Each structure stands twice: as structure tokens, then as C-alpha cells.
Amino acid sequence: MNLVDQGAFRWHTLWLERANRSNYRKDGQILNKQAFVSLLTPPGRGAVATVVVGGQDCVACVAERFDAACGRRLDELVIDRIFFGRWRSREGPGEELVVCRRSDWVEIHGHGGRAAPASIIQDLVEDGCREMAWPDLLWQTSADPFAAEACIALTQARTQRTAAILMDQVRGALREQWEKVIRALESGDIPTASASMEELTQQSCIGLHLIQPYRVVLCGPPNVGKSTLINALLGYQRSIVYDQPGTTRDVLTTHTALEGWPIELSDTAGLRDQASGVEAEGVERSRQQREKADLVLLIYDASQSSPEVILTEGSGQQHLTIYNKMDQRSSGLDGEGIFTNALTGDGVGDLVKAIVETLVPLPPRAGQAVPFTHRQVKALKASQVQLFSDQPQTAAAILRAAARVGPVVSS
The missing domain is CATH 3.40.50.300 (P-loop containing nucleotide triphosphate hydrolases)
Incomplete structure (x- = not known):
């Protein structure tokens, strides 16, 4: 697994943890209505593959397939500890693997490659779980769409320099600046809002090339x-x-x-x-x-x-x-x-x-906010149009909508 793949895996797990601790999304908790399964590790050859099962009845779903070597059922096992056992498929005893039960989801660590995790996922789908690609999982479970987008983009970063800029956005640089602009617009501080929006617009020229080369x-x-x-x-x-x-x-x-x-x-x-x-x-x-x-x-x-x-x-x-x-x-x-x-x-x-x-005449400073997706830039430009039309509240509403999970509100 290369450095990018390792970073992807670490951040997938981190944001899944944050999402579960916040009880998924607040707008309906859509993932709690059905158990889901997702492959977190990159496709292709690998020593270990990690599959995550979450949502309602995730423990029960895995318990039907996992036979712990200690002889106890999964729902009886201690949370946050790993247990060795064997996967049970419809054809009979499956591969040996390691399972870790968390408070809101279950991690399955087995053989890498394509066939082994695909077989586990197929078994769970047949049992009623919904398969989700990891970007969709991250997007739908994250309370911060900017951080989710940065995590996804981070797996495609080609250099350490661009990865470091995206990491700043993962840590909240863009969200903090975005919310600062919203507060300025809603309070009538137009000079501050205008200057901050202009700075974000300038940085977006760099941000759009963090994963797409010049x-x-x-x-x-x-x-x-x-x-x-x-x-x-x-x-x-x-x-x-x-x-x-x-x-x-x-x-x-x-x-x-x-x-x-x-x-x-x-x-x-x-x-x-x-x-x-x-x-x-x-x-x-x-x-x-x-x-x-x-x-x-x-x-x-x-x-x-x-x-x-x-x-x-x-x-x-x-x-x-x-x-x-x-x-x-x-x-x-x-x-x-x-x-x-x-x-x-x-x-x-x-x-x-x-x-x-x-x-790149003005490279971003360490920790600086940098819009990096067309979705973000579209919202920013639409908000600027409203600000130039002397509609600061509408401008703030556009930015606020873009800061929530869901489609960007256009003017």
C-alpha cells in the first residue's frame, strides 16, 4: 500500500468515526434506516482489506456470518477489541479474518485483493445490507461537506505540497473562513465579507489544480x-x-x-x-x-x-x-x-x-482556506453576484446552503 493509499485508509476511518459519533447526518439519519457495507481499502493487490458495516442492525448482520474462535457471538464480544475467527459463507466455512466491534459499526479485516473482500460484501448484500462506495459513505455521514470533499480529494493528490493544502481543508481551514464570510454578510460587515470572498476566489484558481494538473x-x-x-x-x-x-x-x-x-x-x-x-x-x-x-x-x-x-x-x-x-x-x-x-x-x-x-504567483500560506471543487467555486461566485446586487442576506444563504450536505442553492 503506497503513501496515498495509506492516507486514504486512515482518513476514511477517521471520518467514519466522526460521523458515527455524531449519529450520522442530522437531516433524517438516512443511514440508520438500513445497514450498509463499504470497502475502505483501495482496489487491487494488498495484504489486508478492510470492510466496514454500519447502520441499524450492523452487529446482527455480521454476527450471522462471523464465528469467533472464542466461541462467543459478536454481540457478546467486548467493544473496541479485535477477535479472530472465520467467515461463514453459503458455500460453507470461509476465510479466516479479524473483526472489531465498535460502538456504532463493525470492522472486518481480511485478505486483500479483489476476490476476498468482494465475497464478504456479496454475502452481506444478500443478507440485506446496502453496498456503498467509500466516497458516498464519507459524503453522507460527514457533518462537514468541505472536510469530506477534502478527504476524497486527498486520495488523488499527486504531491506532498498539494496534499498538505488539502489536509488544511480537512482540518477546517475552508469551513472556518466560509463561516466567517457568512457571519460578516449577516451582520452587515460588507467590506470584510467582500475582501474575504475575493481572497477565496483568488485561491480557488490554485485549489482547482490540486488534483487536476496545470x-x-x-x-x-x-x-x-x-x-x-x-x-x-x-x-x-x-x-x-x-x-x-x-x-x-x-x-x-x-x-x-x-x-x-x-x-x-x-x-x-x-x-x-x-x-x-x-x-x-x-x-x-x-x-x-x-x-x-x-x-x-x-x-x-x-x-x-x-x-x-x-x-x-x-x-x-x-x-x-x-x-x-x-x-x-x-x-x-x-x-x-x-x-x-x-x-x-x-x-x-x-x-x-x-x-x-x-x-502560482501567490501560493497559499500554511493553514489558509482554499476552495478546491467546482461546487464550492460555483457557490462562491453565485454569492458574489448577490453581494454585488446589494443582496447580502441572499449571498449568505447561498454560502450557508453550500456548507451543508446537499446541492448548492443557486441564485
Whole structure:
């Protein structure tokens, strides 16, 4: 089990515990109406799989299937202690496993993989339990939707830096700031509310990329070293490199992390007007990829005194200008930009720094509130619209609805 999987398991269990201690959701206690079963550990190979059974009659459901080695029924066993025994399936004695009865649910720890936990879950479903995916379980049992969303996102975090930001939201950073804005709106403190909402909006640009990487597209004329440069950024050869225009005829994408921020790099076909056939199709795909980018790297050949200009009209996107082959720099070149030598790595560090500073100009402070889902951002923007229309109470109601489990109230 890798670090992400371990973190997922720990936080699934933690939030399940919090949910049970708060008697599930207060809006109907929907999970108490039927026992449920959920697999907490990640799919695939693993030494141990953990299945949780909760809701009404969860102990009775498991007791019908579990034979403790001590000979006592599950409902007679001490709470919060583990007991060894054997699972009883319809086909006869099943696998050996460990069961721990909690105050409001039961944990079943057995062999990992797919088949063993699937068999246990199927037995319980046949006995009347409702199977739930762990994100649904977490969402429906948590009293704090922001923390639940952060827990779910945490399992998809690609770097320690983004995971740390999500952990701050798990610990309540976003909820505290959100509630601060609501209080300010309801009390008529519009300047405080407006400033806080603006700060949250700015941070949401980063938050939406905590698990979805920034898209960085390299484009430029043929044979300027785009593929070599992307290999230098990655630290290994991913793109095809050959001294012939038109070598890259399709969009090649790969993922990396720059200073802890997840990045998707796209190596595109060289842009030139004389392209035809398959190469022309590659050029068109390059233009389409550029339109989707968060940042475009315009790559030129520093050995040319008057490099071909890459048009970027209509895109309105952020871009950086890079002159590659700096060791062959033409004396007549006076353009401004970042100079690199992709073959030797010279200037690549400066390029990495420029990419990060462009995409993330103001990284969040430790413990800072960061909206990170489209649901949260939608509610925040809808609330701002109402505030600009001099409707602070409506703005507060939208934020308050988003802070509860359930759909966002739109204006």
C-alpha cells in the first residue's frame, strides 16, 4: 500500500468515526434506516482489506456470518477489541479474518485483493445490507461537506505540497473562513465579507489544480528543440527527438511536478504554414491543444536572428517566450525571454521557476482556506453576484446552503 493509499485508509476511518459519533447526518439519519457495507481499502493487490458495516442492525448482520474462535457471538464480544475467527459463507466455512466491534459499526479485516473482500460484501448484500462506495459513505455521514470533499480529494493528490493544502481543508481551514464570510454578510460587515470572498476566489484558481494538473503546452516552429526541452523538464526522454522538421506529428502528453505543483506537459507538432497531410493534422491538433492550455511556452531558435513569430491572437492565455539553443545564440537576436540549452540543461532551472511563478504567483500560506471543487467555486461566485446586487442576506444563504450536505442553492 503506497503513501496515498495509506492516507486514504486512515482518513476514511477517521471520518467514519466522526460521523458515527455524531449519529450520522442530522437531516433524517438516512443511514440508520438500513445497514450498509463499504470497502475502505483501495482496489487491487494488498495484504489486508478492510470492510466496514454500519447502520441499524450492523452487529446482527455480521454476527450471522462471523464465528469467533472464542466461541462467543459478536454481540457478546467486548467493544473496541479485535477477535479472530472465520467467515461463514453459503458455500460453507470461509476465510479466516479479524473483526472489531465498535460502538456504532463493525470492522472486518481480511485478505486483500479483489476476490476476498468482494465475497464478504456479496454475502452481506444478500443478507440485506446496502453496498456503498467509500466516497458516498464519507459524503453522507460527514457533518462537514468541505472536510469530506477534502478527504476524497486527498486520495488523488499527486504531491506532498498539494496534499498538505488539502489536509488544511480537512482540518477546517475552508469551513472556518466560509463561516466567517457568512457571519460578516449577516451582520452587515460588507467590506470584510467582500475582501474575504475575493481572497477565496483568488485561491480557488490554485485549489482547482490540486488534483487536476496545470496544462502547459510547448509550441513553436519545427526543429527548435521542443521535444528536447520537454525531456529536460521531465528529467528523462519521453518525446521523440530527431533533427528533422515534422518529427512530432501528434500531441504527446506526460505528467510531472514542478516545485510540488502537478503539471501536464504537452509536446506539440511544429507550427509552420507549409505543413501538409499528416503533418498538417498535427499542426491543427497543436493549435487546439494550445487553446485549452493554462500556460503556453512559445519556443524559438536562438540561433536565428529573426525567428518566425508564433501568433497567439484570440487565445488570451498566459504565455512565456523561450529561446532554445542559447549556446548558438545569434548576435542579431535582441528578443526578450528565457534562454535555455535543452541539451545541457542550462537555463532549464530558470524556466521551471518562471513556469511556477506564472501559474502560482501567490501560493497559499500554511493553514489558509482554499476552495478546491467546482461546487464550492460555483457557490462562491453565485454569492458574489448577490453581494454585488446589494443582496447580502441572499449571498449568505447561498454560502450557508453550500456548507451543508446537499446541492448548492443557486441564485
